[in-house]
Amino acid sequence: MADRGTRKGTDLKVELRDLRKAFGRSKALDGVTLSVPDGEFLALLGPSGSGKTSLLRTLAGLEFADSGEIIIGGQSMQDVPARERGIGFVFQHYALFRHMTVARNVAFGLEVRPRAKRPSRPEIAKRARSLLDLMGIGGLADRYPDQISGGQRQRVALARALAIEPALLLLDEPFGALDAQVRKNLRVWLRDLHDSMGLTSIFVTHDQAEAMEMADRVAILKDGRIEQIDTPEQLYSNPATAFVHGFLGESIQIACTVAEGRATFDSLPAPSIPAACRPGPAIALIRPYEIGLCPGTGTATVKSVHEFGPTRRVRLIAASQMLEAIRQPDAWTPAAGETCGLDLSRARVYPSAME
Amino acid sequence: MTQTRPTQERPATRAAVIALTLVLLTGFLLLPLLVVFVEAFAHGFGAVLTALSEPDALAAIRLTLIVAAISVPLNTVCGLAAAWCIGRFEFPGRGLLMTLIELPFSVSPVVSGLVWVLLFGTNGWLGTVADRANVQVLFALPGLVLATVFVTFPFVARTLIPLMREQGSAEEEAAVTLGAKGWRVFWHVTLPNIRWGLLYGVLLCNARAMGEFGAVAVVSGHVRGQTMTMPLQVEALFNDYDWVGAFTIAGLLSLLALITLAVKAVLEWRIGEHGRALI
Numbered sequence: 001m002a003d004r005g006t007r008k009g010t011d012l013k014v015e016l017r018d019l020r021k022a023f024g025r026s027k028a029l030d031g032v033t034l035s036v037p038d039g040e041f042l043a044l045l046g047p048s049g050s051g052k053t054s055l056l057r058t059l060a061g062l063e064f065a066d067s068g069e070i071i072i073g074g075q076s077m078q079d080v081p082a083r084e085r086g087i088g089f090v091f092q093h094y095a096l097f098r099h100m101t102v103a104r105n106v107a108f109g110l111e112v113r114p115r116a117k118r119p120s121r122p123e124i125a126k127r128a129r130s131l132l133d134l135m136g137i138g139g140l141a142d143r144y145p146d147q148i149s150g151g152q153r154q155r156v157a158l159a160r161a162l163a164i165e166p167a168l169l170l171l172d173e174p175f176g177a178l179d180a181q182v183r184k185n186l187r188v189w190l191r192d193l194h195d196s197m198g199l200t201s202i203f204v205t206h207d208q209a210e211a212m213e214m215a216d217r218v219a220i221l222k223d224g225r226i227e228q229i230d231t232p233e234q235l236y237s238n239p240a241t242a243f244v245h246g247f248l249g250e251s252i253q254i255a256c257t258v259a260e261g262r263a264t265f266d267s268l269p270a271p272s273i274p275a276a277c278r279p280g281p282a283i284a285l286i287r288p289y290e291i292g293l294c295p296g297t298g299t300a301t302v303k304s305v306h307e308f309g310p311t312r313r314v315r316l317i318a319a320s321q322m323l324e325a326i327r328q329p330d331a332w333t334p335a336a337g338e339t340c341g342l343d344l345s346r347a348r349v350y351p352s353a354m355e
Numbered sequence: 356m357t358q359t360r361p362t363q364e365r366p367a368t369r370a371a372v373i374a375l376t377l378v379l380l381t382g383f384l385l386l387p388l389l390v391v392f393v394e395a396f397a398h399g400f401g402a403v404l405t406a407l408s409e410p411d412a413l414a415a416i417r418l419t420l421i422v423a424a425i426s427v428p429l430n431t432v433c434g435l436a437a438a439w440c441i442g443r444f445e446f447p448g449r450g451l452l453m454t455l456i457e458l459p460f461s462v463s464p465v466v467s468g469l470v471w472v473l474l475f476g477t478n479g480w481l482g483t484v485a486d487r488a489n490v491q492v493l494f495a496l497p498g499l500v501l502a503t504v505f506v507t508f509p510f511v512a513r514t515l516i517p518l519m520r521e522q523g524s525a526e527e528e529a530a531v532t533l534g535a536k537g538w539r540v541f542w543h544v545t546l547p548n549i550r551w552g553l554l555y556g557v558l559l560c561n562a563r564a565m566g567e568f569g570a571v572a573v574v575s576g577h578v579r580g581q582t583m584t585m586p587l588q589v590e591a592l593f594n595d596y597d598w599v600g601a602f603t604i605a606g607l608l609s610l611l612a613l614i615t616l617a618v619k620a621v622l623e624w625r626i627g628e629h630g631r632a633l634i
């Protein structure tokens with residue numbers, strides 16, 4: 001791989017300060033503040049319309065925020081046009097130049113450089129070839145984009161973006177248009193590439209498994225705001241908001257009321273639990289495997305038990321509500337028809353969504 | 356027993372429809388075209404050559420070529436700009452602009468010519484300005500070009516707008532993030548992607564520019580050897596009972612139409628066959 005000349009020093013920290021952008025009345029970005037350290041692989045995760053693509057395009061200079069600041073490597077991007085930012089961008093549908101061969105697609109970023117900074121023709125061809133080899137598609141150099149598969153196009157798009165030796169790599173739904181198997185292979189491969197090339201990457205996805213598997217940190221976006229940004233592990237075990245809890249993994253929602261530091265479940269016969277949130281109506285969220293079942297006479301009746309692999313799914317009825325708990329292999333499990341006690345102490349309590 | 360699909364007609368019906376089509380095609384399209392060439396060559400090849408070497412005929416051919424040589428490039432550039440504007444951006448009044456572009460299609464050619472007469476006539480808004488600048492617009496080349504440009508404006512824009520809308524601007528954005536400047540993006544990404552569509556539009560534009568009669572007739576002034584384009588010359592010769600002369604020029608125009616048709620077919624085949632790759 002050619003030397004990565006445009007990287008200045010080691011610190012390529014990306015900082016976003018209070019970015020705001022509105023399209024008419026809808027807010028695409030509603031005060032996004034974010035700091036991405038050099039070398040990080042960050043995922044922007046959120047439902048469609050959450051502003052994640054807008055954020056990525058604003059970073060690249062393809063769109064402009066109404067207010068706020070973007071600082072990359074200590075330099076404000078305020079007056080830097082997209083073509084001078086030196087940011088690699090992989091588009092959702094690749095946006096390969098359809099009338100150019102794969103090799104020319106990859107070489108494009110070098111060919112358009114001003115003469116003083118442009119490598120010689122053989123040098124450009126050499127670099128394009130070595131990038132294609134790195135992507136494992138050296139044999140496709142003379143094909144046209146419509147003659148190769150989706151996964152191959154993805155690699156060409158990546159090679160093209162990397163040819164300009166970007167300080168920062170942005171990927172918009174990089175695996176969105178690929179089938180499941182190709183997706184899985186490319187994920188691992190892309191993560192390895194990021195590490196071996198020492199890139200700083202930000203990618204947008206709506207697939208939570210993808211974000212949680214690949215990224216160092218994940219930013220969860222909703223309505224143009226960052227709900228929470230943390231490592232996948234922390235996000236899953238300590239979701240900051242009810243939205244994050246519900247967005248990442250299976251969640252059961254139970255209405256409750258908070259008073260004097262304790263949450264009492266409105267309609268479920270389970271002991272109250274400590275809650276730090278302010279008094280009033282609230283919601284408790286719990287994952288199925290966090291629901292505790294205690295032997296002995298209780299308020300919940302077991303409807304059925306399904307064994308599936310190492311886990312058992314227990315369907316319960318408590319106060320005419322249906323609940324599903326997941327029991328670990330070694331945990332006590334009631335049989336169908338039995339009653340048992342409910343322990344919801346691992347639930348997390350959040351202020352009610354309606355404020 | 357052969358079964359027919361619900362959408363398939365009986366053989367007799369099909370034969371009748373095909374026969375009707377053939378009769379209409381021959382009677383209304385092929386026969387008239389044939390007549391043009393038969394009449395032109397009625398007095399032999401020599402007569403055609405003589406008719407073609409008439410100074411007035413040569414002047415008409417030259418003028419037609421000059422008018423097309425000015426209006427077609429002009430409309431290519433303007434059409435490209437308009438298509439880029441409308442095809443790539445959302446802005447208030449976009450729909451109105453689109454309708455305006457198609458205006459020349461819906462206005463009678465005579466009216467298209469007349470507007471220039473009203474504008475540049477002795478009492479027209481711009482007539483005095485042109486007079487003062489000592490520029491003869493009406494009954495001269497500028498008027499002919501203006502009328503032709505007006506009539507042929509929609510062709511390039513109309514073929515490009517749907518194409519550019521469908522393609523979107525992702526490739527241009529990719530080029531920009533790779534460091535390409537505006538012109539570079541246009542020449543290396545935008546233009547190659549629309550080249551067949553553009554060529555198609557230019558071809559139709561040219562065919563109309565050379566063949567336009569109505570609008571040009573109004574602004575021409577009919578000065579023989581000076582302001583007569585080929586279609587006007589045909590009419591003038593016809594009115595003089597110069598059959599061979601009229602049909603010779605008409606034959607020349609028909610030849611142009613045939614060539615246009617052939618190239619158009621090839622372009623349509625390229626656009627259709629290779630679809631996304633070559634458009």
